[in-house]
Amino acid sequence: MQTDVRPEAMKRIVNESLAKQFIDDQVKALRRQVGDSKVLLALSGGVDSSVTAALLIKAIGKNLVCVHVNHGLLRKGEPEQVIKVFRDQMGAELIYVDAVDRFLDKLAGITDPERKRHIIGKEFIDVFAEEAAKLDGIKFLAQGTIYPDILESKDGIKAHHNVGGLPPELDFELVEPVKLLYKDEVRVVGKALGLPDGMVFRQPFPGPGLGVRCTGAITRDRLEAVREADAILREEFAKNGLADKVWQYFTIVPDYKSTGIKDGKRTYEWPVIIRAVNTRDAVTATVPEIPFSLLQHLTARITAEVKGVNRVLFDLSPKPVATIEWE
Numbered sequence: 256m257q258t259d260v261r262p263e264a265m266k267r268i269v270n271e272s273l274a275k276q277f278i279d280d281q282v283k284a285l286r287r288q289v290g291d292s293k294v295l296l297a298l299s300g301g302v303d304s305s306v307t308a309a310l311l312i313k314a315i316g317k318n319l320v321c322v323h324v325n326h327g328l329l330r331k332g333e334p335e336q337v338i339k340v341f342r343d344q345m346g347a348e349l350i351y352v353d354a355v356d357r358f359l360d361k362l363a364g365i366t367d368p369e370r371k372r373h374i375i376g377k378e379f380i381d382v383f384a385e386e387a388a389k390l391d392g393i394k395f396l397a398q399g400t401i402y403p404d405i406l407e408s409k410d411g412i413k414a415h416h417n418v419g420g421l422p423p424e425l426d427f428e429l430v431e432p433v434k435l436l437y438k439d440e441v442r443v444v445g446k447a448l449g450l451p452d453g454m455v456f457r458q459p460f461p462g463p464g465l466g467v468r469c470t471g472a473i474t475r476d477r478l479e480a481v482r483e484a485d486a487i488l489r490e491e492f493a494k495n496g497l498a499d500k501v502w503q504y505f506t507i508v509p510d511y512k513s514t515g516i517k518d519g520k521r522t523y524e525w526p527v528i529i530r531a532v533n534t535r536d537a538v539t540a541t542v543p544e545i546p547f548s549l550l551q552h553l554t555a556r557i558t559a560e561v562k563g564v565n566r567v568l569f570d571l572s573p574k575p576v577a578t579i580e581w582e
């Protein structure tokens with residue numbers, strides 16, 4: 256097993272040839288570590304787990320078993336993309352678990368954000384453990400741990416962020432091929448492995464997903480509104496050249512309503528809040544200037560296309576005093 260300390264002499268992976276070297280070394284190391292055994296991986300579709308999966312597919316092919324748990328809190332199109340890229344294009348062994356009802360039933364009526372996080376994290380581990388129990392004789396578990404995770408967990412900063420961490424009751428040997436890499440290096444490696452840009456350059460997305468953007472008690476209709484509004488925002492930012500200029504952007508639908516008028520009739524519906532921030536490390540953040548005409552266009556589209564919404568707001572608050580997420 257690799258050490259948890261990045262050697263000082265290790266070169267920063269900044270280009271394709273360094274990435275290819277890393278990939279060759281890791282493929283050999285992975286084959287040495289796991290031999291002919293099967294390896295299990297929780298594949299969320301995020302950059303880190305996707306790159307881990309692609310490395311393992313290259314090293315051991317069908318002996319990697321990926322489990323994609325759809326907890327209902329993913330962005331529009333994400334579960335479909337995971338299936339398309341990994342099962343259809345890379346030929347991976349992929350178990351897709353539709354756990355949407357299970358998660359949403361457990362979350363029904365829960366308003367406290369930390370309770371919501373806890374339920375999502377625990378349920379994830381339970382679903383994953385159940386899937387693992389159905390498979391015989393797997394002793395390796397792959398994880399997309401990256402170097403900042405190691406540094407931050409040492410400092411105690413990030414414990415609550417690791418939805419999808421190792422189920423403690425399961426007795427696996429860990430396989431963590433990217434654990435000494437920084438995020439930018441993981442992206443360079445992902446690109447060299449042929450993963451699509453949409454996956455490699457994905458903006459950060461919290462483990463509890465849209466669950467913390469549908470504030471208060473999550474309901475299916477409000478969750479759908481967050482998902483649809485988020486998809487419109489992502490589409491418009493991409494079209495307007497903002498997708499790679501703004502670090503993180505998303506929508507929130509809070510659990511209160513206000514009055515409005517649609518087709519000459521009074522409505523009582525939710526607002527959609529647009530959040531867009533720039534930051535280096537997510538510890539502090541600023542709000543970039545978004546062209547007013549784009550905000551107007553977003554307002555027009557969201558109020559016309561998203562069911563149950565009659566207002567659009569733009570969050571101008573930097574971090575501090577506000578956090579990036581609303582919960």
Ligand code: XMP
Pocket residue numbers: 372415416417418459460461462463503537574577578579580581582
């Ligand atoms: P805040 O809201 O604390 O967010 O300013 C800082 C960064 O962390 C992300 N975030 C999370 N990531 N699980 C995660 O994996 C979480 O529970 C969580 N909460 C916040 C947030 O999206 C931002 O990038």
